[in-house]
Amino acid sequence: MRRQLALLGIIAVFLGLVSCSNPGSNETPVTLTFWTTTSSPETAFFQERIAVFEKEHPNIKVRMARHEFPFATNEFKTAVLGDQKVDVFRADNTWIPEYVNLDIISPLNTLAPSKDLSGFIDSALNATTYHGNVYGFPSVMEVPALLYNKRMLEEAGFTQPPQTMDELLKMAKALTGKGRYGIYVTEDSYFAMPYLWAFGGGMITDQGQIQIASDQSRQAFAFMLKLRRAGVTQPYTDFSNWYATMMDDFTRGRSAMIINGPWAIHDVLKGTEFKNPDNIGIAPIPRGPVGQGSPIGGHSLVINKYTSHPKESYELIRFLTSTETEVVQSQEFKTLPTQKAAYTDPRLSSDLLVQGFRTQLDVAKTQPKIPESSKLFMDFTPNLNAMLLEKESIDQGVRKIESSWRSLLKVK
Template sequence: MRRGISIAAAVTVVALTASACGGSGSGSSGGPKDPADISGTITYWDTSDAATEAPTHKALVKQFEAKYPKIKVNYQNVPFTDIEQKFKSAAKSGKGAPDVVRTDVGLMAEYASLGYIAPLDGTAALRDVADFASVPMNTAKYQGKTYGVPSVTDTLGLLYNKKLLKEAGIAGPPSTWDEFIADAKTIKEKTGAYGTYLNPDSYFLLPLLYSNGADLADPSGKKIRINDDAAVKALTTAKKINDEASMKVDFANAYQNMQAAFKNGKVAMLIQGPWSVGDALTGSAYKGDEGNLGFAPVPAGAGGKAQAPTGGHNLTVYQGSRNLDAGYLFTQFMTSTKSQIAIAKGTGTLPTRKSAYTSEVTADAKIAGFQPILERTARVRVALPQVGSLFTPLAQNYVKILQGDESVKAGLDTTAEDFQKLLPGYSIG
């Protein structure tokens, strides 16, 4: 991951800006053009799952081309795991970058800081902005400008096995982490199933950090916060969950084992996202009995507030595109209410437009289950260009804490020192 703007990158940004100002249909007039006058070819890099989601996106591309016959879209499906390095390499060199790219919300600040994606305020890409849910819309902003248009969104919630909770005599899902731990113990005692399976990935630690008033860093004060008192409280709770409430974690294959145990009824509660629901419903605990799967917000912490990170994807336009207007128009089309409804129905992902939550869309149980969770608990991650890099040292030290190789405070102090190497000018504490 890049840590900042190097001299070479700065030169590249200047070159990209210059190239974006020339050529036919460049959008240099300062405002949206008449769509009928826009022509040319654009390349779109889509990161949706090639087998299960891409067909829906391809169908929308065909509809766009039918509506705007002067514009040709070169659709390319790029694996999610490859897109970051592939796009940054192409954008830095100025060769081979797409005109429009489906971007993980966690990469917005980095791409914007490097000048790789165009600000979209005042362009045709942004239409009916008030219709977007506020949290997904905020993932597209960096330093006061809008660099993307929200396409799909998600967050973490609490998935639970209703029958196991009922068998344990528990009336409903826990609302605090203390209740979560107590309920997990009761479930094990009364049913034999484990209460939960702690995911040791650092992204899944965020609900515990947020709900205890902690965060990774504070950009406004240029302070690293991962080892402050609130973070220590959050990690102490995570360690307690691991030691007292969780099925034994296989750190080498945690996600796969966690998911398998939950869908087959060996674990009663999980902190998970909507992407996992389809797989969960194939397990013996829910197949043929989908109503047994419950949805709830993540528990609240010491601060009394439940919060979880916002995920999902925004459509972004490459700053160096030679056909910006076509890219803006395509972005607008793919994020319209009609397109978002089609994507939700075709892929089961959650829309970002309020108007896209029609009765047809919310007939999908996971969309209906996660919509109120999004509205109640989702929050934007800290907008730092280096935010993606921070998860690596956090994950390494988090595992050491959970395994008992480091104390909570020592592990977080080490993490803070690692963060300081990635965040020049930031102080600890």
């Protein structure tokens, strides 16, 4: 009851003040606590932006604390439910449904002016929307795309990357040989989602319907296995240290194509094949017979529902997701901006890497919007491994995944 009364008071204060906010006014100074899950360089970037924010908002001071990503979500839940002081949190988008069910973050669309929401990329804002409400301002987006070696494709006679899954197989065959192979196919189930959507399959709907054992999903796994059996993927007997191996093969010219996200570009450009950055191509993951898609992920800034400073917290997340912040952040870290205007900004409009991933956003899809979303991959990946290595059949694999998810979701 105490929290409910406090919340009503907070919302009333917020609604009364947000429309007349004046950074230069003589309002009572407040200190916000902002928890971030960024890397050390990104944390330093946020600190620089916060310094600018504090100059523009002299009545607001921000105390930032960095938390390790794997543990941050439990620490945030414990803090909020235990009445510890934390106002703003940088959350993985897959954590948002659970926070909503726990009633610990504020719905922003009921507080924010519509103009503040309309500036975001639609798919980015959709990723933070749950049951019709927006619960986070997207700070950075992540969407895997097809990365390819332009030189290799041109030498093989191809003028553009594959547009369909059939073309992917055909081109991978042509690109395999002489100490190299066409495409790396990983056991990581996150990177299997584009194949699922291409063939009309899926994981779990937002309504909790399990799709992993559907005929369409089976066709997707069969295609991944077909790539392996055709000998156009990595020639290794297992997936040991797969990410480092995939990146090393691609950057050294042993593979022509991989599926990866913008977070990988910094390391890709260090490779011998991409000393000239113009050699890296970025394209949407090929469409299949039924559809096309790639999982949009990322991190958003959420507000503790029980903060004593909702107005100031909102000002902070609006500033840290502004077009200016997004552009500078992208320039420094090659991240995907969440603001539409950032892509037409002169500083990014000619950036082929950023613009390349922008095309993938048009067909990006959200991961299952359920509280258990982040736990789905724990059984998905090991069974995908077994299917691709033919240690179990596709039928056995999908049934095992389905069974574990039924148990997780408590579905009979």
